[in-house]
Amino acid sequence: MTVRLNDDGAIELSGRCGVEDAEILQRHLLAQPGSAVDWSGCEHLHSAVIQVLLVGRPEVRGLPLNTFLRTHIAPLMERTVE
Amino acid sequence: MNEFLKQFLIESRELVDQAVNDLLELEKLPNDAERFGNAFRAFHTLKGGAGIVEFAAMQTALHCAEDAFTAARAASRPLSAREIGNCLLCIDQVVDWLDAIERTGDLPPDADAAAVVARFTGSPTSEPNAASPVQPAGAAWLDALLREHPAAARSAQTAVRYRPDVDSFFRQQDPLARIAALPGLLAVDVAPGDRWPTLDELDPFSCNLVITALLAASPAATTTALGDDLRHCDVATLADRPKTAGPPSVAQPAAELLGAQLQLLAATAEPYQPGCVASAGLVAANVLRHVGRLEEAEGIAAAADRSLDEGRPQRLVEAIRGALEGAPTTAAAEPLRVKRQEAIQTLRVGTDRIDTLVRLTGELTVAKNAIGHGAKLAEAASSALGATLKNQHATLERLIGELQRAVVGMRVLPLRVAFQRFPRLIREMSAELGKPATLVLEGEDTEADKAIVEILVEPLAHVLRNAMDHGVEAPAARAAAAKPAVATIRVRAFRDGEHVLIEVSDDGAGIDIERVRQVAQERNMMPPEVLAAASDEEIIDLIFAAGLSTAAQVSEISGRGVGMDAVRTAVGRLGGQVEARTERGQGTTIRFTLPFSVLVTQVMTVEAGGQTFGIPLDAVVETLRVSSESIFPVGAAHAIVLRNRTVPLVKLAQVLARGTRQHADESGPIVIAKIDGELGALQVDRIGERIDVMLKPLDGLLAGLPGITGSTMLGDGSVLLVLDLAELMQ
Numbered sequence: 001m002t003v004r005l006n007d008d009g010a011i012e013l014s015g016r017c018g019v020e021d022a023e024i025l026q027r028h029l030l031a032q033p034g035s036a037v038d039w040s041g042c043e044h045l046h047s048a049v050i051q052v053l054l055v056g057r058p059e060v061r062g063l064p065l066n067t068f069l070r071t072h073i074a075p076l077m078e079r080t081v082e
Numbered sequence: 083m084n085e086f087l088k089q090f091l092i093e094s095r096e097l098v099d100q101a102v103n104d105l106l107e108l109e110k111l112p113n114d115a116e117r118f119g120n121a122f123r124a125f126h127t128l129k130g131g132a133g134i135v136e137f138a139a140m141q142t143a144l145h146c147a148e149d150a151f152t153a154a155r156a157a158s159r160p161l162s163a164r165e166i167g168n169c170l171l172c173i174d175q176v177v178d179w180l181d182a183i184e185r186t187g188d189l190p191p192d193a194d195a196a197a198v199v200a201r202f203t204g205s206p207t208s209e210p211n212a213a214s215p216v217q218p219a220g221a222a223w224l225d226a227l228l229r230e231h232p233a234a235a236r237s238a239q240t241a242v243r244y245r246p247d248v249d250s251f252f253r254q255q256d257p258l259a260r261i262a263a264l265p266g267l268l269a270v271d272v273a274p275g276d277r278w279p280t281l282d283e284l285d286p287f288s289c290n291l292v293i294t295a296l297l298a299a300s301p302a303a304t305t306t307a308l309g310d311d312l313r314h315c316d317v318a319t320l321a322d323r324p325k326t327a328g329p330p331s332v333a334q335p336a337a338e339l340l341g342a343q344l345q346l347l348a349a350t351a352e353p354y355q356p357g358c359v360a361s362a363g364l365v366a367a368n369v370l371r372h373v374g375r376l377e378e379a380e381g382i383a384a385a386a387d388r389s390l391d392e393g394r395p396q397r398l399v400e401a402i403r404g405a406l407e408g409a410p411t412t413a414a415a416e417p418l419r420v421k422r423q424e425a426i427q428t429l430r431v432g433t434d435r436i437d438t439l440v441r442l443t444g445e446l447t448v449a450k451n452a453i454g455h456g457a458k459l460a461e462a463a464s465s466a467l468g469a470t471l472k473n474q475h476a477t478l479e480r481l482i483g484e485l486q487r488a489v490v491g492m493r494v495l496p497l498r499v500a501f502q503r504f505p506r507l508i509r510e511m512s513a514e515l516g517k518p519a520t521l522v523l524e525g526e527d528t529e530a531d532k533a534i535v536e537i538l539v540e541p542l543a544h545v546l547r548n549a550m551d552h553g554v555e556a557p558a559a560r561a562a563a564a565k566p567a568v569a570t571i572r573v574r575a576f577r578d579g580e581h582v583l584i585e586v587s588d589d590g591a592g593i594d595i596e597r598v599r600q601v602a603q604e605r606n607m608m609p610p611e612v613l614a615a616a617s618d619e620e621i622i623d624l625i626f627a628a629g630l631s632t633a634a635q636v637s638e639i640s641g642r643g644v645g646m647d648a649v650r651t652a653v654g655r656l657g658g659q660v661e662a663r664t665e666r667g668q669g670t671t672i673r674f675t676l677p678f679s680v681l682v683t684q685v686m687t688v689e690a691g692g693q694t695f696g697i698p699l700d701a702v703v704e705t706l707r708v709s710s711e712s713i714f715p716v717g718a719a720h721a722i723v724l725r726n727r728t729v730p731l732v733k734l735a736q737v738l739a740r741g742t743r744q745h746a747d748e749s750g751p752i753v754i755a756k757i758d759g760e761l762g763a764l765q766v767d768r769i770g771e772r773i774d775v776m777l778k779p780l781d782g783l784l785a786g787l788p789g790i791t792g793s794t795m796l797g798d799g800s801v802l803l804v805l806d807l808a809e810l811m812q
Contacts, residue, residue: 019251022286030282047258048251048286054272056281063348068262070348071341072270 003028006038010061013049014041022048029056039064045073053077083187086503090135093540094180097131100124101173105166112160122151123648125169127540128176134503134543136302139193140179146195146202147172168201224318227271227294233406234268237337238296240304241318244311245275250289257293264307266298268341296320298338306513339369340406347395347402359386359395366402378405436492443482443489448795450475450482495535497575497584498526503539504546508571511550518568519554521546525575530582534658534676538584541649541660545586545672546571548646553590553670563667565589577700579757579791579808587671593664595621602627622662626650685794685804687770688753691735694770696794696804701755705769710749713765722763724754731763732810738789755807762811775802 003024006012011028013021029035029052037053039045040062045053050073053060060077063070083091104121108114125147132140150165161169175198182190223243228235242264246257261270271294279290297304301319308315343362350358363386370379385401457475461468501523508521530538554560554569561567566589575584598621603613607627626646649672653660658676685696713720713731720731731752753764775794791806 019254019256019287022251026281026284026286044259046251047246047256047289047291050258050272051289051291052281052284052286054274055278055284063351067345067349068267071345072262072267073258073272076270076272 010036010038011058012041013037013039013045014043016044017042017046017049019046019048022046022052025049026052026056029058034058036061038062039069042066042069045069083183086135087183087187087189089539090131091180091183093131094128094176097124097128098173098177098180101128102170105169105173108161109163109166118151118155118161119647121169122148122155123651125151127648130540130543130547134507135189136300137179137189137193138302139195140176142195143172143175143198146199150202168198171201172198221316221318223292223294223316227269227296230271231269231296233337234296235320237298238268238320239266240297240299240301241320242293242295242297242304242308243316243318244293244295245314246289246291246293246311247314248275248288248290251287257289257291260308260311261293261295264295264297264299265303267295268298268337269296270294306510309513336369336373337406340366340402344399344402344406347399351395354393354395356390356393359389359398362386362395362402363389363398366398366405370405375405381405436489439489440493443486446482447486450478451796453478493532494529495532496526497528497530497535497538497582500535500539500542501526501573501575503543504573507543507546508550511547515550515554517550517554517556519550520568520570522570522572523574524572528575528577528582530676534582537652538674538676541652541674542573542584542586544646544649546573549586549588549590549670549672553588553592555591559591579698579701579806582676584674584676585671586674587669589669592666592668592670593622593625593662595664595666598622598624622664625662626660684772685775685802686753686772687802688734688764688766689768689770690738690750690766692767693738694796694800694802695734695738695766696773696775696802697753697755697764697807698791698804699772701757701807703754703756703761705751705753707749707751722752724761724763727761729754729761729763730811731765733765734805734810735765735767737810738805757807757811760811762807764807764810775804 002013002015002017003021004012004014005028009032011025011032013025017025025037029037036059038061042064043066045064045066054076060074063074101121101124104117104124107117108121111117125144129141129144129148132138132144147169150161150169154161154165175195179190179193182193221243224241227241228238242261244257244261246255247253250257258270258272261267273292273294275290275292284290299307301317305312305317308317343366346358346362363382367379367382367386370376370382382398382401382405385397389395389398453471454475457468457471460471504523505521508519511517512519549571554571555563555565557567560569570589572587573584574587575582577583595618599613599616602608602621602624603610607613607624608616626649650660653674653676658674660672660674662670662672664670684699686699686702687694687696689695708722713722716728716730720733721728722731723729750765750767751769753766753769755762755764787803789806789810790803792804794802794804796802
């Protein structure tokens with residue numbers, strides 16, 4: 001399971017999240033506005049998932065395992081939180 | 083300066099000298115075909131080198147000169163005095179560029195071939211790649227990107243804006259992954275193509291992204307890496323922008339190194355690893371010291387200490403970030419570059435001098451072994467003298483061992499050194515020609531004489547270019563032939579006795595023998611009756627003759643008919659051979675056979691028929707004993723069965739010591755050796771020791787001795803003959 005709700009209500013992205021996870025993530029974010037996304041177990045995020053994150057601007061927790069995500073995408077998330 | 087550029091400079095300077103000499107001779111004797119061929123080759127090889135280091139302007143300039151040669155050859159006329167003058171002017175320009183590279187350690191960013199092109203065409207012409215998608219800087223997106231990432235902007239050479247199709251997610255594409263895979267990625271920004279929709283009106287399957295990125299790679303490398311996606315991209319070159327930092331050769335690696343430390347710290351943040359913090363701090367501080375930012379270096383060192391005290395990497399991360407953002411002062415970088423130039427001086431020594439050193443070391447080894455023998459004798463006679471001699475001998479042995487290693491180290495290199503350029507070559511050609519291909523390298527650790535490794539690079543590159551250009555079919559043709567879409571080019575090196583073999587094979591269309599025959603006829607390369615009677619092998623061999631190129635078009639890559647004869651000339655000069663095998667529709671293999679003139683060989687000594695022989699240790703697979711009943715006759719020969727395989731057996735005493743006719747021990751040990759990929763068994767009377775020897779080829783009366791590859795002197799002054807197993811087993 002690459003997208004799931006964890007015990008404290010945060011949405012957890014883990015492993016390799018493919019294009020199909022974008023819609024699941026969008027549904028979770030719409031169902032529970034304001035929930036945080038924990039992506040510390042994430043190895044890969046498809047562009048579609050990143051697009052949902054950039055549009056939904058949830059609070060993101062942790063840093064992904066993948067270097068590209070950590071170095072180049074994580075700063076974008078911080079910037080959009082404002 | 084990186085290894086490629088160093089090599090490129092050395093080679094180019096030699097080729098420039100050669101080209102100038104040949105051109106000047108041609109001016110005196112315009113009809114000298116050999117000079118013409120030599121000069122043509124020099125220009126061709128120079129251009130090839132420029133291609134490898136991605137020096138487009140130099141390629142363009144040399145291409146013009148080559149065109150003059152091609153035109154002259156096609157019209158069977160000599161070069162005109164004007165053309166020779168233009169070629170010399172082209173060389174002058176190349177020399178200027180080479181000087182600039184030597185001075186700065188990098189390709190001259192403002193190099194322009196227009197002047198040379200204008201001389202050849204008689205009119206000013208822009209660079210042929212003017213139509214390339216690389217744009218000048220100045221677009222709004224670019225300014226925003228540079229503002230957002232000031233640190234990356236300083237070392238970036240290229241900026242990319244990528245606007246993937248709205249339906250690209252549907253087409254299984256992952257645009258950000260595409261960007262992540264680009265070489266030298268420094269910074270990435272993602273913006274909406276339109277405006278961002280609200281979350282509930284977002285269609286998660288339609289792509290509304292515009293991705294911008296800064297890259298340390300050159301625009302050329304970036305466009306190559308983008309491949310098909312290039313049509314969705316704007317590529318801007320940043321090389322000609324004024325920079326606040328020093329030249330990229332200094333700033334860029336420093337920024338990359340600092341960035342790498344940040345990545346290391348981020349990757350190892352949890353759990354906290356003090357070792358990583360300490361090493362990242364050390365590297366970052368050294369980097370800054372190296373570029374002359376001493377105060378910041380101290381700051382980093384202090385931050386690292388504090389981070390270690392606190393048990394959190396945070397302070398160090400901030401300090402490194404600060405250093406990346408802060409502008410380095412050019413004043414501090416300048417004197418450092420002068421120092422670097424002094425440090426890269428190398429001394430080129432003629433191989434004859436090294437050969438003398440090798441020979442002397444070989445003789446010293448023999449003399450040392452003799453002293454060891456003497457020490458043993460002395461020990462028997464007088465223990466005090468013997469002990470002294472033995473001690474001195476041990477010292478001598480150690481020193482000569484070191485000397486031997488140093489001398490051999492001067493001459494031996496793994497073929498990897500030659501091979502390391504090829505993956506890039508194939509990748510670039512693959513993109514350029516639109517023929518997907520993978521390169522498989524085998525036996526890169528095979529060692530060969532330094533001279534061979536160095537000189538082989540160009541011939542091998544020629545053969546690889548040919549394989550890609552003429553061998554591998556266009557994708558449609560491969561599909562029609564039911565071949566895998568991605569072609570495989572294989573470079574395989576191995577040692578075979580006293581030879582190093584390198585095979586370059588492709589799985590392409592093979593050589594069209596009829597076409598070669600036809601072209602040879604058209605160009606009068608052979609009298610028609612000889613040509614008609616020539617076997618297929620002889621026809622294939624014509625590809626190594628001067629002036630034959632069956633490619634319909636002269637391309638940048640190959641097909642001028644100077645490639646393969648240059649290959650044969652270069653290999654022949656090394657005392658090697660090159661031959662081609664081809665199978666229609668299956669591909670072509672070019673095999674290089676080169677002498678392995680490295681002078682230290684490990685041998686295993688064996689006794690047979692009362693004499694001692696050496697066997698090259700790398701051929702030995704195992705040694706074993708079998709009962710005499712297990713050796714069975716096969717016709718006039720013998721064989722044994724080893725793990726269900728029949729292995730031919732040679733009784734060494736019978737083969738080599740025919741004259742003495744001693745009674746061979748029927749149950750003597752057996753050496754299993756690998757010869758030409760096949761196993762062979764050698765029965766001997768006794769197995770001796772392993773020794774390092776400096777092998778000398780047999781000369782004089784012994785030169786024709788069958789089954790012997792060379793000789794060496796043993797400590798007691800006796801001669802050890804080293805066997806050529808391939809010949810023995812025949």
